[in-house]
Amino acid sequence: MNASVRLMSADPEVIVFNLKQRYTGVSATINALVPLQAQQWRLGFCGTRMSNGIDGMSLREAMALSRKPPAGRAFRIWHVRRDPEMMAAIFARDVLRLPIKLVFTSAAQHLHGRFPRWLISKMDAVISTTPLAASFVPNTTAVVPHGIDLSRFSPPSDKLKAWTDSGLPGQYGIGVFGRVRPDKGSDVFVQAMIQALPQLPGATAVIAGLAQPQHQAFQQELQRKIDAAGLHERIVFLGEVPAGEVHLWYQRCLLCVACPRYEPFGLTPFEAAATACALVCSRTGAFDQLAVPGLTGEMVDTDDVDGLARAVLAVMHDPQHAVQLGQAARERVTAKFSLAREAEGIARVYSDLFQQAKV
Known part of the structure; x- marks a missing residue:
């Protein structure tokens, strides 16, 4: 079994979503981040199997798992990155009344459409990837640039050869x-x-x-x-x-x-x-x-x-x-722009949400 697969928790405090079937830039970000985040959090993954070997639970399974809070927490965090994922998350939180908080990452450097703006307004925390992206999202919680896996993306021994x-x-x-x-x-x-x-x-x-x-x-x-x-x-x-x-x-x-x-x-x-x-x-x-x-x-x-x-x-x-x-x-x-810096920035957002529940 892939070592990164074993890192997925049976009782995650954070569930990361990637429901899109096609491999995209967003998929690449999640593919790189999840193994690192799984070393920092009790992490779950929901969505399409990733190229790093991690299989995701279904949306139905994520909802069933989230009917009650994880051990030691008042709620789970669902981290979503696309409009359909926000829609499903809002339904789970506001209609099914699941004990979850919603984090969305926004990268678009333009004004979102009216419906996406409404979806984003319903998030508990919003991460923007650049200051310009943040300028289009009034409820941005933190600016966290994407990061790169410096161990995988490394220079060759001789670039000229x-x-x-x-x-x-x-x-x-x-x-x-x-x-x-x-x-x-x-x-x-x-x-x-x-x-x-x-x-x-x-x-x-x-x-x-x-x-x-x-x-x-x-x-x-x-x-x-x-x-x-x-x-x-x-x-x-x-x-x-x-x-x-x-x-x-x-x-x-x-x-x-x-x-x-x-x-x-x-x-x-x-x-x-x-x-x-x-x-x-x-x-x-x-x-x-x-x-x-x-x-x-x-x-x-x-x-x-x-x-x-x-x-x-x-x-x-x-x-x-x-x-x-x-x-x-x-x-x-x-x-x-290291992957570690991105994971640290996201971790601060998660930690702040969990800390607010204790106040």
């Missing part, structure tokens, strides 16, 4: 990670690479992410542009990379590009930075807290193909320069 493990041509890798679709800026990346790669003869670009059926035509059009530019061997679609292998591609790449048109937080460049990737990011999400021009990489406006190409060339003109930026990026993630 790591690309040889990819099996692809070139000496260095430039990677973009995430779904292939317009809002992720996949087209911006491809067009910028078509401009930049002729000036970077040692570099190969990879796009690591799935194109869902509704975006297959979008990817096919990008492939046509790549082929027309004669770069079919130097701009490569990897498809969906298994969650357990993503860190290997970060390690292989010298530069990570994150150029979405919108992102609530955006974990991928943080994960890449933890493996000592230099960064080029668009101005969205929490990227401005990580991609510091001249220190860890460069930043560009969203939708700016020419600016992205120039930024990539500025970082990659000298591989040793890119290595230095990547080392600084690793140091910044270590100092400010």
Whole structure:
């Protein structure tokens, strides 16, 4: 049995929810946090089986378990991160009258719709992942940035030689990670690479992410542009990379590009930075807290193909320069965005709720 599975409590004081079937950035956060939180709390998990081997109880089982408080506590905490989970939690607390308190994590950097705002207003505590996200949630309890598992996302022994493990041509890798679709800026990346790669003869670009059926035509059009530019061997679609292998591609790449048109937080460049990737990011999400021009990489406006190409060339003109930026990026993630720091911030919110019950 997986050691992390054994950490799940039969009488949890906190239950973490992840009811969505598809693996997303939220899923990745929960996947990383739960084993660490299970060392700090009597923890339960409700939802889809995670890639780390943890099986979740069903919502019905979570409700049945929560009919009475856990040993030593006046209530259980349900930590939810999505609208349907908030709906189920409010029903459980306010209709079924279960002894639970509700914590919600908000990452959206825009005003929530009317119904989500109402759901959020009913939470007992709200964690926002950035100050900007908090500005859209009046009842934010704490700002706790996402954190990265620094043991899993770690630098290779030699960043300049790591690309040889990819099996692809070139000496260095430039990677973009995430779904292939317009809002992720996949087209911006491809067009910028078509401009930049002729000036970077040692570099190969990879796009690591799935194109869902509704975006297959979008990817096919990008492939046509790549082929027309004669770069079919130097701009490569990897498809969906298994969650357990993503860190290997970060390690292989010298530069990570994150150029979405919108992102609530955006974990991928943080994960890449933890493996000592230099960064080029668009101005969205929490990227401005990580991609510091001249220190860890460069930043560009969203939708700016020419600016992205120039930024990539500025970082990659000298591989040793890119290595230095990547080392600084690793140091910044270590100092400010570790998984341990996120778990500590969440723990303070849980502790405050439990403490309030004793007052």
